[in-house]
Amino acid sequence: MNKNDETKHLIANITHQAINPLNGVLGTIDNIIDGTISDDRRNQRLGSARAQLEYTITLIRNLAYFAQYGGDDPQIQKASVKTTVIPQCLIEGAMFFQEQADNKRMKVYVKNKNIQNAIKGDPDLLRQVFMNIVDNYIKYGNEGSTVFVDHWIQKKTNDLIIKIEGESIPFSSEERIFELGVRGKDAEGKTSSGSGLGLHICKLIIEKLFFGKISAEYISGRKVSVFEIRMPNGFVTESR
Ligand SMILES: Nc1ncnc2c1ncn2[C@@H]1O[C@H](COP(=O)(O)OP(=O)(O)OP(=O)(O)O)[C@@H](O)[C@H]1O
């Protein structure tokens, strides 16, 4: 595929991903208007519709971040005065997926909740990174499994490390999963929904805005995938 066709393909794919949940919401509203949803199922359906809307918002937010920070001349945020506190922003991100996780009997477990590490930078951006990663675990993780999230300041380097680990389908190191539009071959078989945008946005945000690194590996012996985010100049704010 040439670059132009690739872009068209990507846009078609993303549009499809945005329209699907919106159609779900429309369906729910129609059913409420014509009275085909019983009173006792109403709240549950409204809850799902809300989750679908939220999903579409994160997708569009990814696109906005891509427009802002992608390409060769990104609009880098000015020296940020904001501070991101870990694990708060991880816990918020995990809560977003509560319902989808429940549906697959999965749990997202944040370790070391009582230690507060922090980093200079916008919490909205780091939350988006984390949400894209958890979204993937919900899609590609094993039913009934737990996703473990941990964070610490590495003593020697002062780097803030965030590590996410969980059982999932495999990917190989040759598959360049952080590149725009790249999906693993096993992912294609697992779910048709996806355009290879999520991890690319993670990489843009971590590298260009937090000046850090993000990496992933699949450990076939334990059948787990591990994502590691490493950002310079983390600091401890509180330890209870
Ligand atoms: N937790 C995971 N477990 C196994 N494979 C993963 C995991 N996260 C990502 N991958 C692999 O990396 C690929 C790229 O992920 P990315 O989030 O960029 O795209 P996507 O999930 O396919 O689509 P999108 O995020 O745009 O909906 C996935 O298609 C999958 O092959």
Ligand SMILES: [Mg+2]
């Ligand atoms: Mg994804």
